[in-house]
Amino acid sequence: MPKFQKAVDSWNEKHGETYLFQCPGCDCSHRISTTLGKRKEGPTWTFNGDLDKPTCTPSLLVRWNYGQDQTKQVCHSFIKDGKIQYLNDCTHKLAGQTVEIPDWEMKSRCDVDVIGEDND
Numbered sequence: 323m324p325k326f327q328k329a330v331d332s333w334n335e336k337h338g339e340t341y342l343f344q345c346p347g348c349d350c351s352h353r354i355s356t357t358l359g360k361r362k363e364g365p366t367w368t369f370n371g372d373l374d375k376p377t378c379t380p381s382l383l384v385r386w387n388y389g390q391d392q393t394k395q396v397c398h399s400f401i402k403d404g405k406i407q408y409l410n411d412c413t414h415k416l417a418g419q420t421v422e423i424p425d426w427e428m429k430s431r432c433d434v435d436v437i438g439e440d441n442d
């Protein structure tokens with residue numbers, strides 16, 4: 323079963339091929355822009371093209387604000403061979419753990435699904 327789902331929308335024209343996956347730490351989907359396809363603007367990640375056992379580099383950093391009080395959330399991970407390795411700076415329950423990425427299923431999208439490089 324695929325863990326990554328290719329996103330088909332206008333993002334692809336601007337950002338190359340983008341993919342969605344379910345993040346079990348945040349309980350919502352994240353979107354990643356890859357170096358596949360024609361490439362454009364914004365940060366991109368390498369993707370081995372294997373929807374069942376995705377590997378991406380470099381690390382993925384997601385920052386978003388949760389709930390009415392806009393609590394700052396951090397989700398920082400490596401994706402390798404279909405597994406997601408969460409680093410210790412994650413604010414969610416799976417910080418420091420490595421888990422299998424769930425089979426793709428759209429549950430909910432994070433309000434802010436931008437994935438930035440860890441450059442700050």
Ligand SMILES: [Zn+2]
Pocket residue numbers: 345346347348349352384397
């Ligand atoms: Zn996450």
